[in-house]
Amino acid sequence: MTERKRAEAALRASERQFHTLADSIPQLVWMTHADGAIYWLNSHWYEYTGRPAGEIDPHAWHTVLGNRWTEALATGTALESELSLLGKDGEYRPFLTRVVPLRDPHGVVYGWIGTHIDISERQRSEREVRRARDAAEAALQNLRETQNWLIEAEKLAALGRLVAGVAHEINNPLGTSLTVASSLERKSRLFAAETAQGTLKRSSLNEFVDAVRNGSAQLQESLNRAAELIQSFKQVASDRNNSELRSFDLGDLTEQVATGLRPALPKHGVTLNVECEQDLSISSYPGSYGQVLTNLFLNSIAHAFPDGRQGKIAIKVSACGNSDVEIIFSDDGCGMSPDVRRQAFDPFFTTRRHQGGTGLGLHIVYSVVTDRLGGQLRLSSEPGEGTDVRIILPRQIPDRT
Incomplete structure (x- = not known):
């Protein structure tokens, strides 16, 4: 019994350390059981959505990720996808979602851990880069046309x-x-x-x-x-x-x-x-x-x-x-x-x-x-x-x- 209590205490300490670590990173982190039911989310999730834990649908990812999530659960393979999440300010923002399976020593999936990374700034930068590239290409084309005209x-x-x-x-x-x-x-x-x-x-x-x-x-x-x-x-x-x-x-x-x-x-x-x-x-x-x-x-x-x-x-x-x-x-x-x-x-x-x-x-x-x-x-x-x-x-x- 002493060994069992010691092991349970070590497990709880490990979980607290993990939760502390997960709460300290800027991403939205969540965990599910093997069947995909959500049982834990980090503090940043609640800060972003403004909703308490009780209002989170345990099977929300089945609705959001659809067939890709179903296939990942069935095959035990990692998943990466982009989706939009509603924030507490009423605005949708783009996120990059990564989900990986958690396996026991025998390789059996006992759960999943996922992260949502806000890519709003990245997409904004990409749009600016595309606009700048389009403007540069237009300027280059105009320069070529002008040069051809001047040559003629x-x-x-x-x-x-x-x-x-x-x-x-x-x-x-x-x-x-x-x-x-x-x-x-x-x-x-x-x-x-x-x-x-x-x-x-x-x-x-x-x-x-x-x-x-x-x-x-x-x-x-x-x-x-x-x-x-x-x-x-x-x-x-x-x-x-x-x-x-x-x-x-x-x-x-x-x-x-x-x-x-x-x-x-x-x-x-x-x-x-x-x-x-x-x-x-x-x-x-x-x-x-x-x-x-x-x-x-x-x-x-x-x-x-x-x-x-x-x-x-x-x-x-x-x-x-x-x-x-x-x-x-x-x-x-x-x-x-x-x-x-x-x-x-x-x-x-x-x-x-x-x-x-x-x-x-x-x-x-x-x-x-x-x-x-x-x-x-x-x-x-x-x-x-x-x-x-x-x-x-x-x-x-x-x-x-």
């Missing part, structure tokens, strides 16, 4: 500058042609009048013939120059609008693009030299290649020769092994500092923001070369030493249309 705007602006340069250049031969045509028209009227009056002299005839010969030569030269510019620009514009993969002579296309670019050169001091290997056929996207040369040219004009500085721009095209071609675009301008060189291809980086620069010209070059044309490029530049852009393109790239 920069492409159109580059083409617009090219159009303006070509139009200005065409004005010269057309103006000359108009002057010569007017002069020939006046001389023709005088010649016709002298012929009608019968006062035509041999000297007048010779003078008229010389004027017609010289005027015709000037007209032909000027109109051929204008036609050459127009044809070159039409080819470049056609290639820009054509996204199809096709075979073309890289040297010929480079010369055509250069012809369209020369009118945009500053009027004094900057020259454009082109050196192309002959019979260099490749299969690629000519419009994208023309865009690369145009952007490099316009970037060089804008940045390499400030304050009317004189200099040279050179484009050299040659084979590079059996499967690649090399394009070297260089200038002997003011060059770049290490910091500018490091950021040169970054989107929206520009040293001319106050002059309307978007910082997308070289970024477009990098994107087109590495993505659209499947190539690679390397930038070399030092302050006062000019700039070299070396581009390696494959002679044959897959059709991505």
Whole structure:
């Protein structure tokens, strides 16, 4: 009897220790018999619900947890679920419920212990994280759309500058042609009048013939120059609008693009030299290649020769092994500092923001070369030493249309 009393006392002490521990934690803790009937709840349960023990339905979990609780009782397996519990303030709050079986030394389930953990704050944090993520994704999408719009705007602006340069250049031969045509028209009227009056002299005839010969030569030269510019620009514009993969002579296309670019050169001091290997056929996207040369040219004009500085721009095209071609675009301008060189291809980086620069010209070059044309490029530049852009393109790239 003494041993039995001692064992019962130890059991009661153990239960008191357990209840004290269960009351000290912030979770709602409860215990049931093997059949799931609730027989004990910790103090936090009563604090949350505001209901005394007598008002707790012993089989409440059958109603709340439903079939999952029934299955757990039948199989003796642990259970985890989320549910809402009514508090004494009349508000439902979300809880994470965990229930584990209690087993005797022989493995037989003699009861269950469960906890309810308030996850209101966690769910609120998750909602805030989701809102922040959605806002970030929306901002990123908006940024991408804005960047794409700016890239397209920069492409159109580059083409617009090219159009303006070509139009200005065409004005010269057309103006000359108009002057010569007017002069020939006046001389023709005088010649016709002298012929009608019968006062035509041999000297007048010779003078008229010389004027017609010289005027015709000037007209032909000027109109051929204008036609050459127009044809070159039409080819470049056609290639820009054509996204199809096709075979073309890289040297010929480079010369055509250069012809369209020369009118945009500053009027004094900057020259454009082109050196192309002959019979260099490749299969690629000519419009994208023309865009690369145009952007490099316009970037060089804008940045390499400030304050009317004189200099040279050179484009050299040659084979590079059996499967690649090399394009070297260089200038002997003011060059770049290490910091500018490091950021040169970054989107929206520009040293001319106050002059309307978007910082997308070289970024477009990098994107087109590495993505659209499947190539690679390397930038070399030092302050006062000019700039070299070396581009390696494959002679044959897959059709991505």
